[in-house]
Amino acid sequence: MTGPRHADRPSHTEGSPTNPDLLEVAPGVVHETVQGWIPELATEEELRVAMEKAFDYRGDVTLTSKNGTKIEGYIFDRVTGPSLATSFVRVLLKDSSQRSKIAYADIAALAFTGRDAAAGKSWEAWIRKYWEKKASGEGDLNLQPESLD
16 A cells, blocks of 8 residues: 655646745845944833844944943843833943943933944855956955855
């Protein structure tokens, strides 16, 4: 006794209306450029949205607390609670290995001050640079990734 074959499935038989271009199509991701942005933090919702973008940002930010203290560094963790007092970010301070924890309720201003370390690092940008180098006659070109160092 044998079971049904994969090739006998209705989607694999002649005249099948299945269009492969319509299967499992997901939209691409558009990366927002926030480098240099200083968001308005007038409402709780604006602060929460800005802090999510800061967490996703691949560069340093500058946080100004309500007492005027400025903290610059990379946001590596965040906890979003039901209130601003129970929500906080953890920041790896710039030019230091120290970490700081700051409650959303203590944040008066946010600025995306550091360079986005991953800006322009898309596959398309990498291929474009490769073809530009090849067209200019640069020798020893190969399709190897750049060193992370």
